[in-house]
Amino acid sequence: xxxxxxxYDMSKALGIETFEVDDVPTVADVVAATRAKFGDxxxxxxxxxxxxxxxxxxxxxxxxxxMKTKLAPGDTVAFVKxxxxx
Amino acid sequence: xxxxxxxxxxxxxLANRTFVFQPLDEDIARLYIGGKGYGTRLxxxxxxxxxxxxxxxxxxxxxxxxLNGSVAxxxxxxxxxxxxxxxxxxxxxxxxxxxxxGMKRGGIDVIVLKHQSxxxxxxxxxxxxxxxxxxxxxxxxxxxxxETQQILGKKKYHAVIGPAGExxxxxxxxxxxxxxxxRTGVGAVMGSKKLKAITVGGSRKLEMDDPDxxxxxxxxxxxxxxxxxxxxESLKRFGTGGIVPTTNARNIIPTHNFKYGHFKDAMKISGxxxxxxxxxxxxxxxxxxxxxxxxxxxxxGIGRVKGPEYETLALMGSNLDIGDLxxxxxxxxxxxxxxxxxxxxxASLGFAMELRERGMLSIDIEFGDPSGITELIKDxxxxxxxxxxxxxGVKRMSEKYGGADFAPHVKGLELSxxxxxxxxxxxxxxxxxxxGGCHVQGASMYMESVGPLTINPQNLKLKADIPVxxxxxxxxxNSMVLCIFTTYGMIPKQIHExxxxxxxxxxxxxxxxxxxxxxxxLMGIKGKPMMWFEKWLTYITGTTFSGGHLQEIGARIFxxxxxxNLREGMTGADDTLPHxxxxxxxxxxxxxxxxxxxxxxxxxxxxGWDTDGVPLAKTLEKLQVRV
Numbered sequence: 001x002x003x004x005x006x007x008y009d010m011s012k013a014l015g016i017e018t019f020e021v022d023d024v025p026t027v028a029d030v031v032a033a034t035r036a037k038f039g040d041x042x043x044x045x046x047x048x049x050x051x052x053x054x055x056x057x058x059x060x061x062x063x064x065x066x067m068k069t070k071l072a073p074g075d076t077v078a079f080v081k082x083x084x085x086x
Numbered sequence: 087x088x089x090x091x092x093x094x095x096x097x098x099x100l101a102n103r104t105f106v107f108q109p110l111d112e113d114i115a116r117l118y119i120g121g122k123g124y125g126t127r128l129x130x131x132x133x134x135x136x137x138x139x140x141x142x143x144x145x146x147x148x149x150x151x152x153l154n155g156s157v158a159x160x161x162x163x164x165x166x167x168x169x170x171x172x173x174x175x176x177x178x179x180x181x182x183x184x185x186x187x188g189m190k191r192g193g194i195d196v197i198v199l200k201h202q203s204x205x206x207x208x209x210x211x212x213x214x215x216x217x218x219x220x221x222x223x224x225x226x227x228x229x230x231x232x233e234t235q236q237i238l239g240k241k242k243y244h245a246v247i248g249p250a251g252e253x254x255x256x257x258x259x260x261x262x263x264x265x266x267x268x269r270t271g272v273g274a275v276m277g278s279k280k281l282k283a284i285t286v287g288g289s290r291k292l293e294m295d296d297p298d299x300x301x302x303x304x305x306x307x308x309x310x311x312x313x314x315x316x317x318x319e320s321l322k323r324f325g326t327g328g329i330v331p332t333t334n335a336r337n338i339i340p341t342h343n344f345k346y347g348h349f350k351d352a353m354k355i356s357g358x359x360x361x362x363x364x365x366x367x368x369x370x371x372x373x374x375x376x377x378x379x380x381x382x383x384x385x386x387g388i389g390r391v392k393g394p395e396y397e398t399l400a401l402m403g404s405n406l407d408i409g410d411l412x413x414x415x416x417x418x419x420x421x422x423x424x425x426x427x428x429x430x431x432x433a434s435l436g437f438a439m440e441l442r443e444r445g446m447l448s449i450d451i452e453f454g455d456p457s458g459i460t461e462l463i464k465d466x467x468x469x470x471x472x473x474x475x476x477x478x479g480v481k482r483m484s485e486k487y488g489g490a491d492f493a494p495h496v497k498g499l500e501l502s503x504x505x506x507x508x509x510x511x512x513x514x515x516x517x518x519x520x521x522g523g524c525h526v527q528g529a530s531m532y533m534e535s536v537g538p539l540t541i542n543p544q545n546l547k548l549k550a551d552i553p554v555x556x557x558x559x560x561x562x563x564n565s566m567v568l569c570i571f572t573t574y575g576m577i578p579k580q581i582h583e584x585x586x587x588x589x590x591x592x593x594x595x596x597x598x599x600x601x602x603x604x605x606x607x608l609m610g611i612k613g614k615p616m617m618w619f620e621k622w623l624t625y626i627t628g629t630t631f632s633g634g635h636l637q638e639i640g641a642r643i644f645x646x647x648x649x650x651n652l653r654e655g656m657t658g659a660d661d662t663l664p665h666x667x668x669x670x671x672x673x674x675x676x677x678x679x680x681x682x683x684x685x686x687x688x689x690x691x692x693x694g695w696d697t698d699g700v701p702l703a704k705t706l707e708k709l710q711v712r713v
Contacts, residue, residue, distance in 0.1 A: 005335055008324075008358040017353050053540050053586045057674040058337025058348060058508060060535075062586040063542050063595060075674075078335030082538035082582060084316045084574045085329030085396030085503070086379075086526060 002030060002071055005078040006045075007052055013044040027054055028067040030077050052079040088112055089295045090152025090626040091120070092193040098209065098218060100279050101142065101201035105218040110195050116629075117710060120151030122178050123565035123643040124196060125167030129176075130646060130713070132198075135653045139171035139271070140254060140278040141202075148189065148197040148245065148284075151566040155190025155292040158304055158622050159311055160569035162187045162373040164245075164262075170270040171278075172256040172430070172479050173498035175651040176520050177270035180564050181245075182372030183262025185286065188243020189213075192288035203280040206252075208238075213288030223282040227252060230423035231261040232391070238285055245284045248425025250467040251277035255477040257430035257500070261422065264371045264380065264392040268427035270499060270521050295628030303625065307618045311376055315538075315582040316574045321379045322368070326396035327357025332536050333400070336543075337673055338508040340405045340501070342453055343436035344494045344664070347505040347672045351409025355399045357381075364411055366390050377571060383415045394418035394428070397525075400503035401432025406439060407454040417463055424467030429524075431466065433500035434476045435459065437483060437493055447487050491665035496523030497656065506663060506680050507672050509535040509543045511552040513680040514689055517661045518553065520647035526570045528556035537574070538582045541599040544673075546681065548599060550688035555609050558640030565643060568619055576617060606692065610634045642709040645693075645701050649713045658699030661686060 001020040011017040014034075021033040031049055035042030053062050054069070055078045061069040071077065087093035091110055098105045118124050125147040137143040146168045153161040164186035170177025189197065192213020206223040226234050231248040238244050243262070250258035251273035258273030259266040267273070294300050311317045320328045330352050333339040337347035353359055360381060367382035371392070381393030394402070398418045403409065421428040441447035449472050450458045465473025475483055480500050484493035494501040499522025506513025511530040519527040530552045535543040543549075556573075563570055584591040598605070612634035615621045623631040651660075662668070668679045690697060694705030706713065 005331075008328075008331060008356075011353075050585050050587070051583065055335045055337075058335070059544065059673060060336065060540050060542070062540050063592070063599070066587045080332050080335040081320075082316070082540075083320050083329040083332040083536055084532060084571065085326040085333070085536070086529075086571060 001073065003076040004030060004034060005076060007048070007079050007081045009081070010045055010048045010052070010079055013048060014038055014041050023071075023073045025070060026067065027056065027061065027069045027071065027077060030071070031067070049079055052081055054078070055080050088115055088152070088627055088629070089293050091115060092190060092195050092290060094194050095196040095198060096194050096211065096218070097198045097200065099200050100203040100207065100281060103220045107216055117639070118643060119562065119565035119639060120195060121149050121165040121565040121567035122167060122180070123561065123639065125149040125165055125178065126176065126643060126646050126650065128196070128198065129167050129169070130650050133169065137169060139169040139174065139177070139275060144169045144275055144278075146199040146272070146275050146279060150186045150189050150195055152626050153566040153568055153619070153622055154186040156294070156300070156622070156626065157374045159308060159374060159376050160372070160572045161566070162375070163567040163569055164189065165564055165567050166260055166267045166272040168272055168275045169654070170521065171254070171274045172271040173522050175497060175522070175654050175656055176647045177272055177275070178521055179259065179267035179269045179272045180567060181260065181262050181265050181267035182375070182569065183265040184243045184373050185245045185262040186567065187373045188286040190292060191243070191290055192286045193290040194286065197284070199279060199281065202278060206280050206282055208283040209281070209285065211284065211286040213286065213290060226282045231425045232423050234283060235261070235263070238283060242285050243287055246425075247273045247276045247282060248423055248467065250424040250426040252282075253467065253469045253477070254278060255426055255467060255469065256479050257427040258425055259427050261425055264422065266422065266425070266427070268429065269524055273425050292626075294626045296625045300622065300625040303618070303621055308376055310618075311575060314575050314579055317377050317571065321377050321571065324357030324361060325379050325381045325393070327355070327360055327381070327394065327399050329396050329536060330356035330399060331358065333504065336508055336535055338505040338531075338535060339400050340494070340503050340505055342407055343405060343440040343492060344501065344505060344666060345492070345670070347508055349404035349407070349409065352404060354409040355403035355411050355414055359411060360393060364393065364415060372569070375569070379571070385416055385419055388419065391419045392422060397503050398428040398432065401429050402435065405432055405436040408456050410456055413456045413459070417459060420460065420463045420467070424464070426467060429502050430479055430500040431463065433494050434466070434480055434483065435462070437480045437489065438476060440492055441487050441489050444489070446489060494523075494664055494666070496663060497521070497660050499523045501664070504531045504535070505672065506667055507676070510546070510549040510680060510685065511543070513663055513667065513682060514549055514685050515553040515557060517663050517682055517686065518689060519557065520644065520651055526560065528553055528560045529570055529573060530556045532574060538577055539595055539598060540586060541595050546684060548601070548605060550685045550692055551603070551605050553689065554692045555606060555637065557644055558637045561640035561643040562636040563619065565639070566619060566623065572619060610637050638709065642711055645706060645709055645711045646713070648701060649706070649711065652700065661699055
């Protein structure tokens with residue numbers, strides 16, 4: 001299984017913070033699987049995910065292969081927004 | 087006198103209860119601006135090497151800069167400088183609130199407190215009459231920072247300590263309103279002087295070189311801030327706790343005493359969760375700040391108080407494996423009221439928990455269990471029982487109980503809440519920052535791992551360049567004195583709104599990541615003022631300040647701090663990270679920790695230092711650092 005963690009906006013849209021999808025080969029497939037899993041709400045997720053960075057197991061993949069990044073069973077895919085703390 | 091400065095330094099002798107107003111040294115102001123820079127220069131010149139940080143020879147210096155007293159957003163902050171009782175090196179901390187405004191209204195740029203009072207005392211400074219009153223503070227001694235300020239009167243401008251400062255907790259801070267100069271134990275130095283509180287005020291107005299240009303431009307800046315995704319949205323809506331989901335997703339939120347970078351209950355201690363469950367109000371505790379990153383929460387039996395910042399949420403939440411926001415709110419209140427740095431406190435609690443887990447310390451707190459922590463925090467503030475050991479900080483605890491390999495500190499200052507194994511430039515910054523393991527002396531993580539640029543934070547590209555630029559900039563910012571958060575606005579909205587997967591975005595970030603030394607060269611160009619703080623300084627003082635000018639001034643301050651630390655006996659060997667951070671992986675597929683050994687020599691070269699980390703004579707000469 002692949003664990004998916006959502007940004008705040010996305011979790012509000014889908015009503016869930018984290019969930020699992022079946023093993024899929026790439027990050028793009030996670031987006032597609034999520035869209036299918038949540039029906040109409042999935043479209044909202046897909047829209048938001050376009051402006052979010054993606055981290056696989058904590059490592060950002062945007063500067064690597066982005067949506068084409070390959071996944072392995074047990075991976076965690078997180079959608080991340082820029083933020084600042086202090 | 088240069089415009090923007092009041093032109094006066096107030097020197098107070100607490101032992102003899104005398105005071106004198108001296109003229110501000112304009113040469114120092116030109117070279118070091120004010121705030122941290124001016125204070126560091128004074129400290130270096132006033133004291134010999136090897137003084138006891140808690141002894142009478144250690145001065146406590148409150149310093150403002152030319153932006154303080156204006157209505158520029160994020161500009162009412164002061165710096166406190168002294169020798170640190172926690173690290174033995176340079177000690178400094180910055181604080182918002184209202185005290186800086188009070189100093190400038192009183193026509194005072196810098197307050198230098200010398201020697202020690204024999205009994206508890208508080209000061210009332212009337213800048214208009216040029217008077218200082220020494221008032222017995224026995225009745226206030228032992229009271230918390232909230233009550234103390236309430237008694238002194240909410241409409242005045244105060245800097246106070248709590249019981250932690252009185253009891254010389256090595257990471258005690260100084261509080262103004264609900265803000266704290268938290269790091270390096272400046273509150274313990276104030277406590278060592280038996281000085282409970284300073285109240286200052288007056289009716290002076292700030293003189294500017296071009297007030298019309300300042301006013302017009304500041305209106306634009308306010309609009310820019312309002313419209314900015316971080317300053318106007320993220321920080322405004324969620325406070326600093328809004329970063330929790332981001333640091334958690336990036337595996338850099340300290341968890342289980344910095345063993346891990348990901349916490350399963352992170353969302354429950356986030357600013358987003360706070361908004362949904364605990365938030366009672368949004369406020370700006372710092373005068374003239376439109377960002378309003380402050381949160382209000384309600385505590386049972388106490389009422390409405392300041393909520394925790396990101397650092398507290400992480401160090402007292404995920405770092406202790408505790409995902410209970412109500413309890414973190416409570417602990418944050420006690421830390422504030424006792425007057426303690428919640429970063430060092432949280433790190434000390436986490437370290438104690440791991441010592442217990444390994445059978446090295448008998449203590450009644452453990453990971454994942456909130457019971458006993460409230461009482462222990464109070465014991466730390468009052469140095470009671472085992473709390474007396476925690477009050478010494480992580481480094482000294484590890485010297486007593488062992489565990490140096492997993493003691494989260496640099497130079498004795500406890501690490502803040504960005505695990506450098508997922509943020510390599512931040513790791514170099516932690517290792518080399520003169521006051522120790524702190525994030526707000528550069529905030530490199532914003533440029534590589536949590537901000538909108540999303541370059542690869544785990545390769546070597548730019549990781550020895552970003553810290554130099556960011557540390558220099560932070561030195562300049564802390565000398566104006568501005569909030570470091572202002573730098574978050576430097577990356578424009580348009581970058582934030584780009585699709586990270588788009589060609590344009592990738593082209594920008596790739597160009598940035600591969601810019602190498604060009605990045606430092608570009609940042610060093612002395613041209614026209616571009617950023618708002620450069621323009622504000624220029625409009626106020628009448629002297630041109632560009633990014634390049636600020637880089638030079640920042641480097642001057644940073645090198646002077648470095649020379650202070652070397653004079654106190656520190657060496658390049660102190661530029662390191664905890665063994666855990668250097669050698670234990672946290673990411674899937676990672677085989678080691680942070681590659682500091684590969685980055686530090688590059689950093690030294692970029693700084694103009696020798697291979698031992700000592701500034702070269704030509705570097706000091708070029709920067710006009712007199713030692």
